[in-house]
Amino acid sequence: AQSVTQLGSHVSVSEGALVLLRCNYSSSVPPYLFWYVQYPNQGLQLLLKYTTGATLVKGINGFEAEFKKSETSFHLTKPSAHMSDAAEYFCAVSEPAGNKLTFGGGTRVLVKP
């Protein structure tokens, strides 16, 4: 069975500062990995995904994530936070070409001016 752990249910960053959201997974096979963002009263929007190939993945809105197999991690970063980045972020995993997503608990990001 797969599982996902997101360290920190809440993260507070200053505008312009680095955003770092941590995600660790457990999987018996090399997984597909995803980051989704949820803005208030909206659904889950895909930020980026890793399936195969390059381990550094770039997504929308300036976010990127790096797949590190040895650390079973897929941390999400953005060099400079913007007020519009305030949202909840979910890391998710699936089996390769698998069916369902298994989600982490989410990390709510607060951006301070």
Place this chain on the structure above:
Amino acid sequence: EPEVTQTPSHQVTQMGQEVILRCVPISNHLYFYWYRQILGQKVEFLVSFYNNEISEKSEIFDDQFSVERPDGSNFTLKIRSTKLEDSAMYFCASRININQPQHFGDGTRLSIL
């Protein structure tokens, strides 16, 4: 950009009643999903649907639940004899094939009184 549409956005129902949550997936998508998120908990997989049948379901998806694609455009989740613990946000998702990411709707907040 095409979207997954869910209606209603909020449903309030008396305990014991039946409720139907509706979703219109993206038109050329072939794989359909329901997830739920109880307040303060993780997003959980309920069921997947492909080629007019359930392809996978979780332990949560018992005889109380059913899904249907009645007319080639809608995808519904029916919950019979609702219980207080069915109160949650229910998300519909779809994707075009097994190698592409899932696209989510904005969710239906179900409140059981």
